[in-house]
Amino acid sequence: xxxxxxxxxxxxxxxxxxxxxxxxxxxxxxxxxxxxxxxxxxxxxxxxxxxxxxxxxxxxxxxxxxxxxxxxxxxxxxxxxxxxxxxxxxxxxxxxxxxxxxxxxxxxxxxxx
Amino acid sequence: xxxxxxxxxxxxxxxxxxxxxxxxxxxxxxxxxxxxxxxxxxxxxxxxxxxxxxxxxxxxxxxxxxxxxxxxxxxxxxxxxxxxxxxxxxxxxxxxxxxxxxxxxxxxxxxxxxx
Numbered sequence: 277x278x279x280x281x282x283x284x285x286x287x288x289x290x291x292x293x294x295x296x297x298x299x300x301x302x303x304x305x306x307x308x309x310x311x312x313x314x315x316x317x318x319x320x321x322x323x324x325x326x327x328x329x330x331x332x333x334x335x336x337x338x339x340x341x342x343x344x345x346x347x348x349x350x351x352x353x354x355x356x357x358x359x360x361x362x363x364x365x366x367x368x369x370x371x372x373x374x375x376x377x378x379x380x381x382x383x384x385x386x387x388x389x
Numbered sequence: 390x391x392x393x394x395x396x397x398x399x400x401x402x403x404x405x406x407x408x409x410x411x412x413x414x415x416x417x418x419x420x421x422x423x424x425x426x427x428x429x430x431x432x433x434x435x436x437x438x439x440x441x442x443x444x445x446x447x448x449x450x451x452x453x454x455x456x457x458x459x460x461x462x463x464x465x466x467x468x469x470x471x472x473x474x475x476x477x478x479x480x481x482x483x484x485x486x487x488x489x490x491x492x493x494x495x496x497x498x499x500x501x502x503x504x
Contacts, residue, residue, distance in 0.1 A: 308490060308491045310491070310492065312493075312495075317477075317498065317500065318497060318498065319395075319479055319481075319495035319496050319497045319498050320433075320479070320481075320493070320495040321495070322492060322493075322494070325490070325491075325492060327490060364431075366433070368493075370490075370491025371491075376421075376423060376435055376438050376493075377483075377491055377493055379432065379433045380432075381431065381432040382431055382432050382433075
């Protein structure tokens with residue numbers, strides 16, 4: 277069975293500093309990996325995904341994520357955090373077919389001015 | 390382009406009352422459809438998903454049921470609400486079968502408060 281772990285409930289970072297939100301996965305075969313963001317009282321918005329190819333994936337709003345097969349990780353990164361990046365971030369994995377995405381429990385990011 | 394609509398956006402219901410949340414998708418055919426619940430702004434719990442009309446998979450035994458009367462319509466229901474049914478309910482869709490890369494597209498959510 278596949279699973280996704282987000283080891284941090286909360287990440288705090290100062291505005292302008294780089295940010296990292298961690299994600300590790302356990303998936304048989306080749307994983308499809310995703311990051312979503314959720315602002316208060318809103319639905320989830322797609323940020324980026326890894327399917328195959330380049331290990332560094334670039335997404336929306338200046339975010340990127342690095343796929344590391346040996347460490348089974350897919351950490352979300354941004355070089356310079358903005359206060360408006362404060363939100364709940366979800367990592368997710370998908371195997372194949374019509375099975376649903378498997379989500380991590382989420383990490384709340386707070387960017388402090 | 391595809392869009393997904395959920396309503397109502399906010400709902401306050403007494404314990405024991407019925408529930409109906411509706412979700413429709415436009416601009417695509419034969420989508421996979423999903424209902425998630427999110428409690429207290431945290432993790433997502435998959436409640437139901439559907440790969441076609443009348444085909445519903447239940448992930449968690451509970452007080453809720455789902456139906457898919459039309460290809461792009463997904464309804465979440467309860468006959469008698471419990472306090473524990475309070476939460477933020479999210480509908481989502483994905484491309485079906487050969488075009489599916491797993492990506493989910495979410496609606497804006499329905500916040501249910503049971504009093």
